[in-house]
Amino acid sequence: MTLPVEILLGLYLGLLTGIVPAFVAGSLGFLVRYFTGVTLPGFGVVVLALSIASVQGGLLGLVEPDIAQSPRLLVAVLVVLMLALYAHNQGDKLGAELPRRLSLTSIRQRTLSADVVELVGTMGQVTVRPTGEIRDLEGYPPLSSELRTSLKAGSWRLPADIPLSELEVRLEERLRTDHDLADVDVTIDEQARATIVAAPPSGGLSRRVPEGQRAVSLATLVPTGLARGDTVAIQSGDRTINGTVLSARTERDVADADAAADAEPATNGSAGTDDGERDTEPEPPTRPAGASAGGVGRVTVAVARRAVASLLEADQPRLVVHSRGTSQEFEAFGLIRRAGYVVRRLTVGTAGTDDGPVTTADVTVLAVRRQGSETSGRQHGWVFGPGIERALEAGDEVFVAGPESAVETFSEAVAR
Incomplete structure (x- = not known):
């Protein structure tokens, strides 16, 4: 046969008989390096590979006089040795890089990099920021552009002395609370970068009504600072009904919202006064975000089913806010x-x-x-x-x- 044909046959025979020696050499190199920290000598790998290839070649009927005296045998031997040495090198590298003590617990309890931890007093804190795009959760409607922008620009301070899995759970709970998300999935890496997949709110009011209760809206005098989640007693005549506030809005709330909307363009466009001095900083809000300004308005409360009829028949219901006490x-x-x-x-x-x-x-x-x-x-x-x-x-x-x-x-x- 011609030399090119002999070379092709040698490559074929080398690949056919070199798979098993390469697998054995790679496995042996990994085990020796992982458990002893010593690299298996290359000469030993060559001897082992040739021994296994010769036995395999005899079993396959490849050791014949015409094959042994042809160039294809030399090519096949070279292919077997290259495969074995390459597999041994990769197995040795894997044995050196793989951690000695790897467990599901250690994977689950990954912690933050020390570079992103901030010391506040004696406690470590970290600021988590989103990375990449805020993706939509499969099976839910897409996020609105406003909500997507708000999540993209958000940042959240969390304790740094807990595993990443616990950080992810806490951030998911905060996002559900702050944005009323129907569902959210968060992944945080060691650099405190969060990948967020979220679903928009669905059925805002109905989702906040506890099971077995009903939502009732009342026109009454709303106490200043009343917010969602407060426990109130609704007094109507000689009867008192306890409920949980779902929402509260008064005439002052509407006026404040309109004033804030009108002032926003002027605030964003102002650069300073005529004499070069900057405008003064806006005063901080006098009440928590989401709390009512108080006054005449409407409040929606969740009450027991049997109390709905009494509240709807009440002429002038009054609200009394209950104290939650100290935790x-x-x-x-x-x-x-x-x-x-x-x-x-x-x-x-x-x-x-x-x-x-x-x-x-x-x-x-x-x-x-x-x-x-x-x-x-x-x-x-x-x-x-x-x-x-x-x-x-x-x-x-x-x-x-x-x-x-x-x-x-x-x-x-x-x-x-």
């Missing part, structure tokens, strides 16, 4: 701070448990959430102290309280 959680944190203590959430590292449990009289473990082998690495719920019976283990999440210096020492000891 016990905030009271507890206030007492801790007044005592000069700080509260931190930590994750116990492997080095923190090598020398046995780390204890200090100045630091109190408030709660522990741990994972165990009996649950295949799944985390249990929070166990609140101080009655924690067994020592901390690697992977445990803990809330601790104590003086700041003692907590910092404890954090350095267990979080390594």
Whole structure:
């Protein structure tokens, strides 16, 4: 046969017999580098590949006198060696780059890069901003241009000492609350850049009515500062009906909105006064955003179904706002701070448990959430102290309280 034909046959035979030696060389190179950190010598790879190729060639009936004495054998051997060396190099590289301790827990608990964390007092915070376009959620109507622009220009400050998965959940909850989104999905990377996929609000009022209740609109005197979510008592004659405010709008609210709309073009177009001085900054609002200015208007409340008829028949209903009281959680944190203590959430590292449990009289473990082998690495719920019976283990999440210096020492000891 001519030389080009022999070369083509050699390439074919090399590819046919080189697949198995390449797979073995790549797998062996990866395993040796991953578990021992040592690179398998190239000479050993060559000997191994030729041995496997010769056995495979004998089984395939390729070792014949006419083949052994033809140029195609040399070409086939070169192809087998190149495939084996290439596969070994890739396996060795993969074994060097793959983390030694890779678990679903560590992937789920990815944290932010230290470059984007801002220290505010003793707490770390991060400003999350959207990246790319705000995409529409499949199965829902498209977002309006105003809502898309508002989400694109938004930024949100969140605590930086929690995993990215928890940051994503918190940002989704905030977006649902701030923009009444029907659904939203957020992905945050290590640089605090958020990819947002959202669905526009649907059925705004009906979505806010609790199940089993009805929405009723009343014309009455609205207290100043009344906002959605406030609990009120509606007094009509000798009967009092409790409800939750869904919306409130008065004549002053309408006037304020019109005045703000009229002033916006002038504000955006003004550059300064005649004498070169800039206009003064607008005064901050005197009430929270979304709160009513008060006065005569209409308020929509969610009440029990049996109370709807009574409210519709009322002539002059009056509203009394109920106090929500002080959250016990905030009271507890206030007492801790007044005592000069700080509260931190930590994750116990492997080095923190090598020398046995780390204890200090100045630091109190408030709660522990741990994972165990009996649950295949799944985390249990929070166990609140101080009655924690067994020592901390690697992977445990803990809330601790104590003086700041003692907590910092404890954090350095267990979080390594």
